[in-house]
Amino acid sequence: MNKQPIGIFDSGLGGLTVWREVHRLLPNEDMIYLADSRNAPYGEKSKQDIIDLCFKNTEYLLSKGCKLIVVACNTASTNAVAELRAHYSIPFIRIQPAIKPAALQTKTKSIGILATKGTLTSELFYENTKKFAQGVTVVEQVGNGIVALMEAGKMHSEEMELLLKKYLYPMLEMKVDHVVLGCTHYPFLIPQIKEIIGYQVAVLDTGEPVARQTRNILTQENLLNETESPGKQTFYVNKNPEVFQSFLDKFELNFKAEEIDF
Numbered sequence: 001m002n003k004q005p006i007g008i009f010d011s012g013l014g015g016l017t018v019w020r021e022v023h024r025l026l027p028n029e030d031m032i033y034l035a036d037s038r039n040a041p042y043g044e045k046s047k048q049d050i051i052d053l054c055f056k057n058t059e060y061l062l063s064k065g066c067k068l069i070v071v072a073c074n075t076a077s078t079n080a081v082a083e084l085r086a087h088y089s090i091p092f093i094r095i096q097p098a099i100k101p102a103a104l105q106t107k108t109k110s111i112g113i114l115a116t117k118g119t120l121t122s123e124l125f126y127e128n129t130k131k132f133a134q135g136v137t138v139v140e141q142v143g144n145g146i147v148a149l150m151e152a153g154k155m156h157s158e159e160m161e162l163l164l165k166k167y168l169y170p171m172l173e174m175k176v177d178h179v180v181l182g183c184t185h186y187p188f189l190i191p192q193i194k195e196i197i198g199y200q201v202a203v204l205d206t207g208e209p210v211a212r213q214t215r216n217i218l219t220q221e222n223l224l225n226e227t228e229s230p231g232k233q234t235f236y237v238n239k240n241p242e243v244f245q246s247f248l249d250k251f252e253l254n255f256k257a258e259e260i261d262f
Contacts, residue, residue, distance in 0.1 A: 062088075111180060113141065179202070
């Protein structure tokens, strides 16, 4: 199975921020990325709907022979990975908001979490906050509308600027010194976020830790592709392929996305 691909799925283009880090760390691995943009955003759906979509995505990636699946969506990770692991035998890598490092590093004892409703209301998020953020004020903010604007190609719109200010200014009033991005779409917005909150506030995402965990699990399971040739990168998207491609082009790697009916 070593030469079989790694599968990655997200509710759209956000997981590209995770794919980039995995590809950077494991350039010889073939990877298949599935963007379920037709059903974005996941964060506003019921838990059962999220689970059903995750099973559908997993079945598609398994049909392509994937040896491991990265669930590159915080909402999907916090709501469905336990069910996926119970049902399938292959490894699943999940994403969690970087609550622990933010809580360990804060000087003001106040951190902000910008995430989807599905992530913030999940049992896993509650458990991690309780475990790692004792004695720290956690300012939670649902990022309603952000993913929808990004998937519609409106990342640099006036609407986006107003939304970000609406969500981030209350965090600054609470003296946060770390803002945790609890959605893989959000790292694309880091330059805009820093313009609003200033560069003295740290912004944390989870792409690099997920890449390291992917490498660790592949190593433990003897699944690393040890060939020296560059891995093949395949991207599937089921809505707005031109928007997805515009974000993929930001990495300047000349990869092309394929639209599928999924």
